[in-house]
Amino acid sequence: MERRGFIKKIGLGSTLLGASGAMSIPSFAAQKAEPTFNMDFAPHFGMFRNSAPDGVVDQLKFMADQGFRSLEDNGMLGRSVEEQTLIAKTMESLEMRMGVFVIDGGENWKVSLTSGKQEFMDNFLATCRKSVEVAKRVNAKWMTVVPGYFERNLPIGVQTGNVIEAYKRAAEIFEPHGLVMVMEPLSDNPDLFLRHADQSYMICKAVDSPACKILYDIYHMQRNEGNLIATMEKTWEEIAYIQIGDNPGRKEPTTGEINYSNVFKYIHDKGFTGICGMEHGNAKPGVEGEKALIEAYRKVDIS
Known part of the structure; x- marks a missing residue:
């Protein structure tokens, strides 16, 4: 990928590139870009803070030079x-x-869309409208949603109905813009309402909109139910986005028990051309840890 003229092309002053105002981009210009990954892995800011310490532009340049496309x-x-x-x-x-x-x-997600309370619905929908403008600004298509915590004084069917209603209303906001909210089952604690792929699949079917799909986070789903490939197969038609993290530890592939080579082969063979987000930490600190993370992804990338 051609990198020359990068700063000139985006036309932004050096004061935006880092706290010091100094451009660090030329330090990478002489480096040969690494081969592009076949899977579309997406790092996040902070993952390469030691290799590219001078702000978001520096980090994005480093990611691209390492072969990441998102x-x-x-x-x-x-x-x-x-x-x-x-x-x-x-x-x-x-x-x-x-x-x-x-x-x-904000904090309302902890009280949850499961409650059916109007104040939480209003806050959620207002944030969805704000998200449309942000998505347009940054050329995003997918946005993560979580319904929040159980509402213990309501039957599970009523809670599910409340979540479906909230997501139907949100889909009306996103669908005209071609945007997709992806609901993420989580494993962080037992108070969370959305935990399983089949539960998410059911909600998607009830909402019945291309603007409401599943974010399948492999780390969370390994913790909650395992049997990853079989579960993805059963719910595949509603999966629009995938995230990565090995278990235990929530670090890069090859550091835990998940056979990511097999999982990525399955995803690739299904014809998935979307993004696989690297939502995890680094197993080792510093520049050496960042190099090890990149090498781990080279190891499990499909050929």
Whole structure:
């Protein structure tokens, strides 16, 4: 991928590139770009902070030079318009795609859409409308949604109905723009309502919109139910986005028990051309840890 003229092309001052205002991009210009990954793996900011320490542009340039074709940034919604624009222009210049960001409406998700309370519905839908503008600004298509915690005083069917209604309303916001909210089953604690692939599949079928699909996070699903390939096969038609993390530890592939070579072969053989987000930490610290992470992905990438 041609990198010359990068800073000139995006037309942004050096004060936006890092705290010091110094451009670090030329330090990478002399390096030969590594081969592009066959799977579309998407790192996040901070994953290569030691190899590219001078801000978001520096990190994006480093990612592209290592062969990564996409980025995901859970916190994009909270960034300033100036920084969102900077990221988008940089990615366009580097021919990178934008992965998910989180539709985060604050602490209300802990109280949850399962409750059916109007105040939480209103907050969620307002955040969805805001997310449309951000998605347009950063050329995003997918946004992560989570329904939140169980509402213990309501039957599970009523809670499910409340979530379906909220997502139907959100789909009405996203569908005209070609945007997709991807609901993510989580394993962080037992209070979370959405935990399984079949549960997510059922909600997608009930919402019945191309704007409502599943984010299949392999780390969370290994913890919650395992049997990864068989589960993906049963729910495949509703899976629009995939995230990665080995278990235990939630670090890069090859550091835990998941056979990512087999999992990625299955995903590739299904014809998946979407993004696989690298939503995990680094197993080892520093520059050496970042090199080890990249090598791990080279090892499990499909040929």
